[in-house]
Amino acid sequence: MTTAQDRIHRKIATEIGAAPGQVSATVDLLDGGATVPFVARYRKEATGGLDDTQLRTLAERLGYLREMEARRETILASIRDQGKLTDALALSIAKAETKATLEDIYLPYKPKRRTKAMIARENGLEPLLRAILSDRRADPEVLAGAYLSETVVDTKAALNGARDILVEELAENAGLLGRLRGFMRAEARITSKVVPGKEQEGAKYSDYFDHDEAWNKIAAHRALAILRAAKEEIVTVEIAPEPETGVDRAIGMIALEIGIPGDAPGDQWLRKAATWAWKVKLSLAMYVDLMSELRASAFEEAIAVFARNLRALLLAAPAGARPTLGLDPGLRTGVKAAVVDATGKVLETATLYPHQPRMDVRGTEAKIIEMVKRHGVELIAIGNGTASRETERVVADTLRLLPDGAPRPVKVVVSEAGASVYSASELAAREFPDLDVSLRGAVSIARRLQDPLAELVKIEPKSIGVGQYQHDVDQRKLGQALEAVVEDAVNAVGVDLNTASAPLLARVSGLGTRLAEAIVEQRDALGAFASRKALLKVPGLGPKAFEQSAGFLRIRDGEEPLDASSVHPEAYGVARRIVKACGRDLRAIMGDGTALQRLRAEDFVDDRFGLPTVCDILVELEKPGRDPRPGFKTASFADGVEEMKDLKPGMLLEGTVTNVAAFGAFVDIGVHQDGLVHVSQLADRFVKDPHEVVKAGDVVKVRVLEVDLPRKRIALSMRKQTSDAPQPDSASKKAAPKPRRGKPEGSGKRSQGNETGALGAALQAAMKKKT
Template identity: 45%
Template sequence: MHSTHADQVAAQFGLTSRQVQAVADLLREGSTEVFIARYRKEATGSLDEVVVRKVRDGLEALADLDKRRDAMLASLEERELLSEALRTALEGAKSLSELEDIYLPHRPKRRTRAMMAAEKGLEPLADMLMEQRVADPVAAAASFVDQDKGIENTDQALAGARDILAERVSEDAGARAAMRELFMTRARLCSRPARGASKVDPAMAAKFRDWNDWEEAAERAPGHRILALFRGEREGVLSVEVRPDETVALAGLERRFVRGRGACAQQVGLAVQDGYRRLLAPSMENELRTKLKERADTEAIAVFSANLRELLLAPPLGSKRIMALDPGFRTGAKLVCLDEQGGLLHHDTVFVVGSERQIAESARRIRELVERFAVQAVAVGNGTAGRETEAFVRSLGLSGVFVVMVNESGASVYSGSDLAREEFPDLDLTVRGAVSIGRRLMDPLAELVKIDPKAIGVGQYQHDVDQAALKRALDDTVISCVNAVGVELNTASAALLSFVSGLGPSLARNIVAWRDENGPFGSRQELLRVKRLGPKAFEQAAGFLRIRDSKNPLDASGIHPERYGLVERMARDMGTEVVELMRDSGIRAAIDPHRYLSAEAGLPTLTDILAELDRPGRDPRPAFEHFAFAEGLHRPEDLSPGMILPGIVTNVTRFGAFVDVGVHQDGLVHVSQMADRFVRDPAEVVRPGQHVRARVLEVDLERRRISLSLKMVDQL
């Protein structure tokens, strides 16, 4: 890594070069971001994983810039165009746009009007016009008329010279920098109905009718609207333009290139206009569109990642015996019974609608299975027939058993996956889906990691954003959540283990295979017996894995094995055993961390160790809270304005939040209805999975839209 890279990234994020260099060195050695943030605080100055990832991304962006620079230098050298001045300019460029502007005049390109004019020998005329040193351009052009070269008259000669000037104007680095600034700060984002929009499917056109006559400052346009307008353009519904006032742009270019008011100045002015309209404006608009899209993507990905984090860290019910139902009307509800570890004990089909005999038989069957398998909770998927199924189960009066609606988004994706087929090769997809619903209630994190995060359905325009950037961000989020919670080594699935720092799918499968062959792990050290799991993978993973029944109590904690000796020393100094040290808060309170400072274990690490001893293996997720929808409301038609309803936030976007009130159609709480105060970002007020009370504002049955408000609800 160039030392200047560390300086640049440090300046970008307000860090020291030493911190950035430490992160770079650790990443190069194979450390993961979560490991660096958790166990290498002394090296990085206690940077959290969010900042560590920003440093990672910043360093990678600079490395990509270097690759592009090297490719340009190699191309120029090969074509014998690389002067020392050009080399110095390229090596001094600090951004990709600056680099591309310098390279643009020398980039290989298709034959242009300027090239063809130059081939006809019109460059000297273009030079004379640009220098504006001739009084009569027409007279000067006369000497360039040459029918053999296809220049029939002075008008053609002047037009060719202007083509050359137009390209020079469009490729001038200073002009491009000035226009880029103008576009970035003064452009207007405008949308109108596209030509042929009347031929578009009416349902598609209706989605974008609010943008048929829209205009705002591009610089301030929110990301969700940018993505919506660009989608409308792709669908052929909208025509979108992103440009500043042309008069202002041309005035700026004319000040740069046009001198005086003579005939030459008029020719240059015409070339400037042509260069702007035909070449420079489209180029700058494309750049601005790219920038706006990148900003919108970043915003949308951040929203998706934040929502995903909330879902993954949702409160787990824990190890309970579960009955789960994947609802259905015509084909019935698929029912499964699971043990405390999520293992399938039984599956069946019951009907909540149908003949009296069918319904009575279903009631009898559910009661019997609840008793036979000592069921403690019933999970009901929130899809079609979910509310009806929930109401039916509640009506059975199952003593000591509570009923919970579970968000089943993505369950069908899991049920059709290779992972589900491998686990349940002989079961129907719907049965696998019911298993997934039950396991989500027990431990959302352990089950949701088996599904592509994009299938969970929390975000805004996730299919429109850069998919590579989205995948990386969501993978980072899943890894962060899994390692924050920690993973029980002897019960975790390969899918969950694969997200543990330093492991991945291959080592995760090897761990499960070793466990199946040899029985439960007795200690973290036994991980080193797993095929292909070497010292580096052990270093990265061990602290995030838990063994609840290990002989060494530290194996159930988040204390890394490399610090076991330090904890044992603390225990000896206090005249006790490690297990007693973990049990007795009075002993822990008497420990002076400064006594154990060293180059490897500074105060941040010692503070973490003492906190972990206080609550070994603590789960950062909140406690589970029971929730129930309002009874008797199953469809949007059952709602009316003014109703106050319990609901669950299902998705948070920059323009509002969607809330499930139990009618198979989420309602929208617009950002303006979030609270009795100004709210800039809905995430300040709500999060996915949060229980709220919402007032119904409007029900639009034609467009299947429900408008809700959280204003003053708690005061009613």
């Protein structure tokens, strides 16, 4: 007999392209307290090599399907208690594959408030409906005469009551609802119209003042823009089939369900009742269902975009452990400066005033040179907010004052998104109790250049500013998705046990905030950990937490050489057998790929550790503790291009991708306003998903297409071809989905424009014709 658990495992297996046995083994591990990073890295034999993406999907779907099974049992119990559960009904409930289908089946049996149909039944009008349905040739008016009473005063009231009963039955017909929903998904159109008098207030939503497109074709970012405009009461939204033909087809489906074969008096009455059912009940139900589906799918896409951007940002190339000067630019309040050493320890802070109103350029230059020489500064990190380019210019002039042959720090413009949030946080206050809030931002900017991952984990992911409508989506689901991204990123890179902060350690598999703080407390009290196994002496850190976390923690130059690698302590025996086969010392083998080339992984497989684990150990011995992040590279902004007014069409510039959305990529080119590379301008080929081409943090070369100063829009291109997009004609304007305009979700102090108006519409239309 198939159990609910078997059903869940088979369904997930189909969805992620795995065998049911792989799913069952993974579920057992997750239920036993294992984390996704641990299972993905150290339990490949059990899972059959499922990757972290498959495992995340599995975990998410497992929760959904378990909730659904619980709901299925609740519904069965409710109908059984009512004495209405038949074998056919139980089979229908068992076969339901979505929560929506389950709820459709349950509708007739679901306890509800007193309805018009209930009152009509109490008034004895259900037999009237059955009489009309069974004898179509009879005149309903004549039939209704036999059902008058003190509460049913005339034939009109009687027929209205019969109609109310019919409408409720249709609205609770699971089969009809499913067919209507399928029809609407295929045929419905979503339209939005401006609320009269709101044109000026909602100018940023002007693209949606008179918008119409197929419901099943609307892109997530346009759906989210419309939903926000509706929430702000700028537009009204309708989801309905084509008025002329679509509505008739929907009513025809209802009529077919009733069975209206001819034009007898009963058929005519029923046809009117079917029309009434659509207008007053079923069209509204379909609107609610499709709006819910649209919102859910748009939210899902927005969360996925945010997650991809966040992952790219977290795994951006670190500049490395080098003394760094962090500058948080400002005008009136000055430029906040902080020097940190190679480990991120704060050495010196200052406030500089090179800009208006003080214009103390000489004093600023002298102070920067003094800090550079005193602390051996190798990197200068400049926040990309207000006065960023002006500050960068002062730094460039200052570095030219250094003596010939003297070491010159490399200046890098760094995203300061979230730095202000961190500066004012409780965590920052504990870390720097004696440091002014404004100076903490400069420290964060310096540290995020050294190691973006280690610093960004201190900031709530939603505040990092690489999302698309992140404040509109389901915040619980967004939080879960982003926490998973942070966890996967931290564990993919690994963490130095003796230098990592508590927030970074808290993201390690199996630890969490309490154990992370306990580790730091013991490290501060007793000094650096000499080995991984010393973790077991940390109060509260038991065998399970050790199993989950040990492989992701690194100890450089410790008692055990393998502690510097990602080889799990449980597999040290296998690693030593491999080393013994080479006939050399472990420390000599680690990092020497040539010594391992003659070995066959199959020779080291045993009852506990299979081929996947042995292969991983061989790779790790060859490159112990390798960092999966790319090499450090930074964009060079063009001299003399500091504001939007300096941009001219045709300019070739270098910039950094700050955000990737469904419709394109935003690029920081150093003018305080990110430009947009529309999806159609990302490459000399068709690009469906911008993430195929770029990710947040990439350094790219772009060409300026268009500059719109009044609306602060910059259109860019990454195409190598010189021909630009075609100019929109009247047909393409009509056919193209209108891109969103107005102020989007920005990041930090920088504002990002959105799709590029008529140009964006023309490009989208051209791409539609092409595909």
